[in-house]
Amino acid sequence: MNNAAPAPARTRGRPRGNPPTRESIVSAARALFLERGYKRTTVRAVGAAAGVDPALIAYHFGSKKGLFADVMQFQCANALAVDDVLGGDPSTLPDRLIDAVTGLWEDADFLQLTAQGDEAAEVIREYLEQELLARLVEFLGGRDATARATAVVTILGGLIYTRYLNPLPTPAALTPAETRHVLAPALRAALAPRSRTATATATATATGAGR
Numbered sequence: 001m002n003n004a005a006p007a008p009a010r011t012r013g014r015p016r017g018n019p020p021t022r023e024s025i026v027s028a029a030r031a032l033f034l035e036r037g038y039k040r041t042t043v044r045a046v047g048a049a050a051g052v053d054p055a056l057i058a059y060h061f062g063s064k065k066g067l068f069a070d071v072m073q074f075q076c077a078n079a080l081a082v083d084d085v086l087g088g089d090p091s092t093l094p095d096r097l098i099d100a101v102t103g104l105w106e107d108a109d110f111l112q113l114t115a116q117g118d119e120a121a122e123v124i125r126e127y128l129e130q131e132l133l134a135r136l137v138e139f140l141g142g143r144d145a146t147a148r149a150t151a152v153v154t155i156l157g158g159l160i161y162t163r164y165l166n167p168l169p170t171p172a173a174l175t176p177a178e179t180r181h182v183l184a185p186a187l188r189a190a191l192a193p194r195s196r197t198a199t200a201t202a203t204a205t206a207t208g209a210g211r
Helices: 022-036 043-050 054-061 064-079 082-086 090-105 108-114 118-140 145-165 169-173 176-191 196-209
Strands: none
Touching: 022 043, 022 054, 022 064, 022 108, 043 054, 043 064, 054 064, 064 108, 064 118, 082 090, 082 118, 090 108, 090 145, 090 176, 108 118, 108 145, 118 145, 145 169, 145 176
16 A cells, blocks of 8 residues: 655646746746747747746746747846936936947847847837836926927937848948937937927927827
8 A cells, every 4th residue: 555645736837935036037038039039939948948837937927929028128128227327417318328229239139139020129119118218208307208208219219220120321330439429419409308389389290190
């Protein structure tokens, strides 16, 4: 007669004790996305690389798409550390914004991640809209904050598109320092407080265009 106690059933989902951190999963996923690309990377493979049950990845990120978004946004957050960029001398904020963008996109691994289809483009759009734009509006404050922040993000989005995503020869040939020199005046103008008349005109134009 076998009196041995039955082996405990393997639990799925969030483990007890000290679960692996989100950062360790993101790190393993990032390496696989770079090695295999988005389509060929599976949640099961990420779980094996991180040493976790794939159910834990579903718990933290929802899906492979959510995990990929975290991988890219984690790198964005490190390079475009908004608090650091916004927290310095206001007079040099345009330079810091441009340096943060070019510093991120000059990274070969990040550029490789951005080339992985619609998923990457969607993450970039969400980061610019939900993180950078929202934080700029909060930072600038006042009745014209949204208009000013929108102008800034539009300039930076144009930089990203014409220099990295669909490069034009002239912008792509500039060094990061030259890019800063060319675009800093436009960003400085975008950041400047606007007169009440200019704000009202811009609002009326935007409203009319939306009809």
